[in-house]
Amino acid sequence: MKIGICSDHTGVEYKARLISYLLGKGHEVMNFGTESTESCDYNDFAHPLARAIESGECEIGIAICGTGNGMALTLNHYDHIRAGLAWNTKVGFFVKAHNNANVLVLPARFISYRMAVSIVRVWLETEFEGGRHLRRIGKILH
Ligand code: RB5
Numbered sequence: 001m002k003i004g005i006c007s008d009h010t011g012v013e014y015k016a017r018l019i020s021y022l023l024g025k026g027h028e029v030m031n032f033g034t035e036s037t038e039s040c041d042y043n044d045f046a047h048p049l050a051r052a053i054e055s056g057e058c059e060i061g062i063a064i065c066g067t068g069n070g071m072a073l074t075l076n077h078y079d080h081i082r083a084g085l086a087w088n089t090k091v092g093f094f095v096k097a098h099n100n101a102n103v104l105v106l107p108a109r110f111i112s113y114r115m116a117v118s119i120v121r122v123w124l125e126t127e128f129e130g131g132r133h134l135r136r137i138g139k140i141l142h
Contacts, residue, residue, distance in 0.1 A: 001124075004058035006032035006045035006071075011064025011108040014116050018062060021117055025124075030058055046074035053102065054080050061103040062120065068107035075103050082137065087111055092119035096126040098133045 003022055007015040012034060022029050032048045034040050042065040052058040061083075063071035068085040075083035084101030086092040087110060095101040104123045106116050128134075 002028045002030065002057070002059045004030045004032060004049045004052045004061040005063070006034075006049040006061070007064035007108070008034060008042040008045060008066070008070070009037050009040050010066040011106070012037050014064055014106065014108050014113055015062075017113055018064075018117065018120060021120070042070040043074045046071050049103070050075050050078045050081055054078055059102075062106065063103055064106045064108050064116075066107065066109040068105040072105045075105070079141065082140070086119050086123065088115065089118050089122045092122040093126050096123050097129045098136075100128040100133070100137055 005015055005019060019029050019031060030052060033045050046063055049061050049063060053061050063075060063083065065071045072083045072085050075081050081103055082099060082101045083103040083105050084095035084099050085105045085107065086095045087107055095104065104120065106119065
């Protein structure tokens, strides 16, 4: 898949390691930054990722910040983005199976890298269940 990825300064290391992991699995990866551990604003990296998904340049995305909330709050302003936060593999399963999240958001300050990569693996492998969940995500936009 063509996967976009971004982080703020708190997620730089996890982002770099996840890029290697994803490339190793045969995915194409577009990196929207940041590349520095200098304090920065998560929005500056979330918006370019969001625009790439909205335009179809990327199929899905991964966004990382300290709690995950800044990224999720920013990304979910876009009509075609469902950015879901996951902090363990069970939530990683449900965020795809029930919410069909097309952007996975990870809280770098609260999970290990090992957990982060496990969540990514589960999210990528899980299929959306559709049915009642399709009806529910259809009611997100007001
Ligand atoms: C950075 O300190 C932190 O606020 C940011 O990574 C994120 O957690 C915001 O939601």
